Amino acid sequence: MSTPGPRRITIKDVAELAGVGVATVSRVLSGGSASAETRERVLDAATKLDYRPSALGRNLRQQRSGGVALLVPDITDGFYARLCDGVLSCARSYREPVTIGVTGDDAEQEADLVGGLLEQSMDRIIAVPSGDGEMWASVVRAGLNVVFADRRVWSAGQHARTLDEVPAVLSDDRSGLRTAIEYLTGLGHRKIGFLARQGMNQRVAAFREVMGDLLDEDLVVFARASRDSAYAAAAGLFQRRADLTAVIAGGNMLGEAAVLAARELYVRIPRDLSLIMFDDVPWAELCSPPLTVIAQPASDVGYRAAELVLRHGRRPRTVSLPTELIVRSSCGPRR
Amino acid sequence: MSTPGPRRITIKDVAELAGVGVATVSRVLSGGSASAETRERVLDAATKLDYRPSALGRNLRQQRSGGVALLVPDITDGFYARLCDGVLSCARSYREPVTIGVTGDDAEQEADLVGGLLEQSMDRIIAVPSGDGEMWASVVRAGLNVVFADRRVWSAGQHARTLDEVPAVLSDDRSGLRTAIEYLTGLGHRKIGFLARQGMNQRVAAFREVMGDLLDEDLVVFARASRDSAYAAAAGLFQRRADLTAVIAGGNMLGEAAVLAARELYVRIPRDLSLIMFDDVPWAELCSPPLTVIAQPASDVGYRAAELVLRHGRRPRTVSLPTELIVRSSCGPRR
DNA sequence: AATGATGATGGAATCGTTTCCATGAGCACT
């Protein structure tokens, strides 16, 4: 069926043509020391033969496969798509392949995925973590090079130490939220709701903190990862609490759900309800009315995380990227 | 710094504990023949030691690394994000890791990426191809297992044969376009424009064909992959041809650009201009006015493509998935 | 001149798996 084909060019061929040993070729090609003359001969031979080192051989020897793994909850969500894009673009400049896995914000799936990566001897992971600290702690202790992006796992119990060591690139939810809430209170709003997705602990915590006395725990609701669940959460909140005058959606899917639910229930934005959404997606401007948003540097988060995991130099504990309130037309004064 | 740690459990350890040779262990674990008793002993030993085969060793021996590569123009585009999601979800059920690369619809970057994959000895690629046939033909001849998704490369010259053999999963642009154009002509439109992105040859060809006598070549315009370019193309078209009464956007980024440009230029949709967009994204419904779209089964395209490349059974040449016109409010009668 | 330090070099081991091949046992048939 398939012809034997031309044998792959190996380091041995290069060594032979250059009249040196394989060890020397390896050294030259990976930047080790060698005399100028030898170096030239080797390089010559390599180009003449169009030699491409096999990642397979290298990987086995080094007991680690190259490349980076990236775990996100949902690649279909514009925010994570941009985050991926950032990672991809950084990894590209290092010529490192990126393996992507979708966790669906589910601890079990995440653990599964990580298991697969372990089997592949992947030792660099960028993750938007969903699972419990237990699992991540064990991964870190196994010597894997982990960087968290967008959120980190809560240090719990005995693993606190291990997990606090893990670098993370986050967007500064708190400051964005603060600006947003100040903006809303400035417009007279007092009953402000928050639409969250499970796993958004950090963001919710920031909301609670910034709201301070104004906080009404009954106004923060959680949805699962699906669109339907987001819609249900939004619709439920709107119906349950007629006194609600403003709401902050914790992500673009939540925002979408809020707009839809509002429309369905004849709640007019911004007349009856002011809406601010986390994450500035292209359609926020196309929406009717154009949505006021807290813009997040999704792509930068990914890029920086990739840098952290790839450069591997001195590692700052955690970096926090600024968010920005972009005012459009979805907020109005309290009526 | 790092402790030597417990040595990895290898097949040799299992063999020793089970009192058999490594060859036997390998056979048992990969479903070869062995006596019932031996099989049990091996399986026992493996679980007792919590043995995980190393993908590295296997890969080197088999001269191919597992997993699938996926090349898309832009992961930030909702359509391709869904396509990725489909691939990911299929690959998951085969426990195969997926490596994603972004081509930016650029032949050179694509070739670069493919080079990287070659180096990794990846031999299964799902691609939304951007590059020339030359390159893909050589990849296919090198024995790689390629499946095209969303579009295929045009068979040119001597490579026609090779490339026609490559399976592809496409969405049936033609039928969707036909319905859309019939819908528009039914509303009285005659001057119908098409906003395309470079590389959308197939879709443009379908447009030309379906339009037949109505086709005005001056009304089909091309943009590059960026948002800005899409906006420029749309705005340019709207300004240049005041007699335009309807336009079809070849993708969601083009549609977005069209809405924005129209708004900017005080072109009212659907009063002054009817708009139909390829791809039903969540925000199409949130847009003002809600957009009439040609829905594409992006996720299915990805899923089927992954199936094709992974199952590798008898391979149908090409499969075409249906598209559907979803009428909302962005089209009106010609004025 | 003897000694030591430095640097370039190549042979060989190593990584963990799959697979080729030879061996030997068991069995049926002549």
Next chain:
DNA sequence: AGTGCTCATGGAAACGATTCCATCATCATT
């Protein structure tokens, strides 16, 4: 009893790189 067949089995050879280690040359220092 001898022959041939089918199995299960294990040793050993790949796969292609990196890297340890020993060797040797060169040069400076005492």
